[in-house]
Amino acid sequence: MQRLGECLLLLLLAAFLLAASKEAGTLQVRQDPARILAPLGGSVELSCQIEAAQRWERLRVQWERGSPPTVFCQVVLNNTSVSNCCRGVGVCDDARLSFTWHPPKFTLRMGNISEDDVGWYVCKAIVEIPVYLDAMGNGTMLNTSAAAEGGGWLRNHSRDLVLWLGLAGALAVTLLLLPPAVICCYKRRRRDPGQAIYVNVLFRKKQEGKKDGPRASSEMKQSSLYIQEFQRRGPNWKPPVAERSPGPTKASKKASSFKQRATERP
Structure with a gap:
């Protein structure tokens, strides 16, 4: 009888462990978007979707940054209340950090962004009660405007650069051709009116x-x-040259003189 009770206890324990192992796959964390560009001195929002198939009583959400990952913010969520503390590295109620929880979305806000905040951010969810479960998100890459301009300025402004180079080339050609054209027009104006x-x-x-x-x-x-x-x-037009009629020849002169004398005789 005692052995039968021990067997039943072992079966119950195995079933509990099996259920716990199945529940381990029911906690999922998804992050969106994968990349964020934040202005220096501005603010940014990092969000993650936490989905658990089983109702939890206590959930811990923490954000890790860098490699190796370092926890810089963690929040404890209860079914009855939510802690209003976003813990940094040894700091509680950091003025730069705040969060909102609208199940299943958890949003972390960071203010006064600097170049030191550039890095890889991962959201991690831990169910502490009733069964320990944990899951990690796919990560979000945070860049600042200054860091992005270092590698992407030429790519983002390549079209404008080509346009400005074309305008500069056209202006250079115009400046080269303008002086000869002005000189030619000036000479023609001087020659035509006074010609x-x-x-x-x-x-x-x-x-x-x-x-x-x-x-x-x-x-x-x-x-x-x-x-x-x-x-x-x-x-440029030249008038035709008038052709002169040939003068009287000697023979014609003699003939006319002889004819005139003949008429003068009585």
Whole structure:
């Protein structure tokens, strides 16, 4: 009878241990997001989801940082109350640290961020009552703006850098081509307005005396046509050279002289 009682006690103990081992897989911790960029002097929030299948009576949440991990904040949560202390390294109620608990989400707030706060943060949950269980999150990488600019400035501003380089190149080409263009325009403006206008006009000798009215008017009209054509076609136009009619030959002169004498005779 005594042995039967011992066997039953061993079976109960084994069942309890088996149930405890199964419950070990029911506590899960998840962290999101995996990376956080915080401004220097600002604040940041680190959050984790704590999910337990069995109702717990006492839960301890602690945050670890660095490698090897160092606990810098821990909070004890009870079903009836929540401790208002976020414990740092030997410090309670740290002014930089605060938390909120909205089951199943635990959020840790850090203020006055500095470069010393850069690192890997892991949330760890420990069920102390009724059965000891623990689980760790996947971790969150915290960077500051100054630390991120050291390696990511060129990547983030590469497009702006290419744009500025293109504008600088265009400005340099413009400065190189502008002086020759200005000089060329200046020379053309000096040459065109003051250029003398030359036209072909008929030359009239003084010995010829005064010509009759219709012939003089025809020559003036021809000169006016030359000037108008020159103004229309530009300074490079050259008027056609008037061909001179061949003068009378000696034979024609003799023939006309003989004919004139014949007519003068009675």
